[in-house]
Amino acid sequence: MIDLNAWIRTVPGAAIVPLFDTEPGSLTVRTRDIEKNGKTLLCRHPLMEETMISLVEAGIARPDFQGIFYIMGYDRGDQLVPLYVGKAERKGVKHDLSENLRNIRRNRHKFARWGDGLDYHIGDLSHATFRFEGYRGPRRKYELWAQALFMQEDPPVLKEPVSLVLVPWYDGMVGPSGLKGSLPAVEKEVIALASVQHGADLLNVDGR
């Protein structure tokens, strides 16, 4: 079977960064309180933010940029264990440039799907972890994320460091199949492989 890790390690332009900002020498994730709405938010790692901004800004300057492909996982040196596979496409439902990527430098609410708002990964994971008031309750999906990532939730302590693989996807790039593919097609290829090679850890529900 095709080795997903071999592809991840060789895909051009990929960056592997820590996802969360943690206290020095510990696995406790830093948080910040938003007084105006009573939210407590998990903090993204500054390197993750810098890298995402850099990749998105460089990408949207090129016409062949399709978006950002990402894998949240455990980087154990010899292999990356995928926990969640997703994408943030360049084109939005209503606009040529998705609201998820637009103005990325100041767009912490959406931030290429890793934003602080509800319906975005960090916001929803924070909601499931700290159970603050929202226009709806915490999503079950992110309660499962919290159970998978944290050994305790308040304060949030990771079971092990969590990394994010960020891949800017351009026309003509090759997926694990060895075929040139669009961003949505490659996302499905990766989930199909991860569902079998790392099925016990993968948090994607579909494609298993």
Add this chain to the structure above:
Amino acid sequence: MTPIPDTERKRDLLNVWLALHAPDRTVHLLPEGVSFSYEKAMEQIYEHVMCREVSEEVIYILIAATADGEVPVYVGRSRDVCSRWSTHLVGIGSGDGVYATWQSMLLTDSMKTRWSLSLMVVPGSQIEFPPIPGFPTTIGAVEYQLVSLMADAYPSMTLNHEGRLR
């Protein structure tokens, strides 16, 4: 339209997988150019063996016989494909919500079928090989390989919105 240079290779992979899994697993729902009929399509499904296979999850593919050949337009999976397709066919007839796209692609303004429509149903235990060489054969992985291939092989024809480049 973003160019996808491996379109032909992906069409070939789809054609091979579909052709070798199709025998005895395909039901013709409606011919081309006839008025859409939920009842007639469901009659065809009920006559097929698939309704007796509810104990096992199946992968199903809706296929349109176009002038350019047979094109897979939607893939899904279910333990109760008859119930699932009852829902899909009601949706195609009404055009409500997500089915607006299904209706406009599959039917003319006068609600006639644009193409002959068939449904292929493959139980998980009968998947013989993966659509993409070197990939897994679990039912979920095969479903996603088909969605992936269809997204690039027939980008304007796929009804699986999750595999479609915007």
